[in-house]
Amino acid sequence: MEPDLELVQIRPGESFAAWSHGYPFRTVRWHFHPEYELHMVVSTTGRYFVGDFIGEFEPGNLVLTGPNLPHNWVSDIAAGTTVPVRCRIVQFSEEAIRGMQSALPELAGLQPLLESARRGVLFPTATSQAVAPLMLELMEAQGIRRIELFLQIFGCLSRSAGAQALASAGYLPDPSGYMSAGTNKALEYIRQNLTKPFGESDLAAIAGQSTSTFSRAFRKHTGMSLVQYVRRLRINLACQILMSDEDAPITEICFEVGFNNLSNFNRQFLAEKGMPPTKFRRLMSENIDLAEAA
DSSP: OOOEEOOOOOOTTOSSEEEEEEESOTTOSSEEOSSEEEEEEOSOOEEEEETTEEEEEOTTOEEEEOTTOOEEEEEOOOTTOOEEEEEEEEEEOHHHHHHHHHHOGGGGGGHHHHHHGGGOEEOOHHHHHHHHHHHHHHTTOOTHHHHHHHHHHHHHHHTOSSOEEOSOTTOOOOHHHHTTSHHHHHHHHHHHSTTSOOOHHHHHHHHTSOHHHHHHHHHHHHSSOHHHHHHHHHHHHHHHHHHHOTTSOHHHHHHHTTOSOHHHHHHHHHHHHSSOHHHHHHHHHHHHHHHHHO
16 A cells, blocks of 8 residues: 655744644554654554554654655554544654754764664664653744754764664665655645645546545545645644744735635634634744743
């Protein structure tokens, strides 16, 4: 079965994404993405898959996967059960880490770790225990503190003794092959054209499917309709702009992220985030001020 493409969103003005999710969750499926991913299990046990590797996980399971390496963690829980926080994740692009290494030559010492990640790397318990509080703090960190924590974490990983490669040496991810799947082609189109107008029939044509077939496949793939999915991505992009540019007018942000009506943008933002964009910006600004004053 071909893996699904996950669209990773890294905020403008930030080098990496740091977030957590519960279980079940939309990304819990056999999937890949061009970014590196550090994945720590916080709760539940189950089975995980990295390339051609299959293993059992428990809380503390800490794995670094490289670009386009398919992976998935499936928790063993009763049907209908939900878990508020199942894992914590850090994702960053090859371009970002190369930029860091160019600016800070000492970071060339991370290269063996990054190369190992192309097969997936499982870290020992001692390393996981050292990294766990850093990842927890990173989930909410702002500004320079994010970079401090990122470097602490990856310094710890680079010095880890007893890390285990997961996928076999001969396993080679094939992103060009993965992208031949119809829904992945459509998702890539969305990634590149998120702020432009398009419809389900346009994406169905890209996927080589009828509109009804594409609609069913897309909902199965993402857990939501195309309209819901695109709206969520556009609102997330608006949040990133609100956080990175305090002077950008709300009206300009509305049109920049792909909405063509301010009142609809405000209504959809409220539905998605539970507050209007003006309040979101104010609260985030207050949070950053408090963090910097601490």
